[in-house]
Amino acid sequence: MRIISGIAKGRKLITPPLYEKCIRPTSDRAREALFNILGQRVVNATVLDLFAGTGALGLEAFSRKARFVVFIDNNHLALQLIKKNILLCLTGYSGDCGMRVLKHDLTRSLPLKKLPEETRSGFDLIFADPPYAQNMSFSVLVFVNNSSLLTQNGLLIVEERHNVELPSSLSTLEQIDKRVYGETVFCFYRSSCATNVADNKHI
Numbered sequence: 001m002r003i004i005s006g007i008a009k010g011r012k013l014i015t016p017p018l019y020e021k022c023i024r025p026t027s028d029r030a031r032e033a034l035f036n037i038l039g040q041r042v043v044n045a046t047v048l049d050l051f052a053g054t055g056a057l058g059l060e061a062f063s064r065k066a067r068f069v070v071f072i073d074n075n076h077l078a079l080q081l082i083k084k085n086i087l088l089c090l091t092g093y094s095g096d097c098g099m100r101v102l103k104h105d106l107t108r109s110l111p112l113k114k115l116p117e118e119t120r121s122g123f124d125l126i127f128a129d130p131p132y133a134q135n136m137s138f139s140v141l142v143f144v145n146n147s148s149l150l151t152q153n154g155l156l157i158v159e160e161r162h163n164v165e166l167p168s169s170l171s172t173l174e175q176i177d178k179r180v181y182g183e184t185v186f187c188f189y190r191s192s193c194a195t196n197v198a199d200n201k202h203i
Helices: 028-042 056-063 076-090 136-145
Strands: 046-050 068-073 098-103 123-128 150-161 173-181 184-191
Touching: 028 056, 028 123, 028 150, 028 173, 028 184, 046 056, 056 068, 056 076, 056 123, 068 076, 076 098, 123 136, 136 150, 136 173
Parallel strands: 046 068, 046 123, 068 098, 123 150
Antiparallel strands: 150 184, 173 184
């Protein structure tokens, strides 16, 4: 597994042992497709990586010039991997992107009080990659829907198994796109109050 593009392009990330089934990294192919869709949205973005695992999604955003990235996971091995992979990607880096790693049980809530001051105005991009087919994706949608974490024109991207159906809308969120890559589906959500109403159904 490697960083696809940007300032850390080609850096090989540390992955969990094959026997470790509770961490499922997003494949390079799916991650590349996702970031090709996001394009320039990543530049200067404030990013939240939920169920961060190896940190690959957040670090890809960092490499593509995100402004601040927060990684959240509750698994001890995942937290170790994230920190090691951050150090790998920071080697030779002289920019000013901020990064934080938080330990929190996302099956219970979002860690609103633990978030850094730099992110209090919300996140431009939120990645959520919970364990597949365990109904955690819906819980994440509800948590974000009931919070002010997403900026007005921000995107929440939920990664799930391709045959899992997620709601097309909640009270403050609406699904604006869905992309399938093999066994993986990315569902894109935007605030239903987003500006640029004429373009509201397009990423």
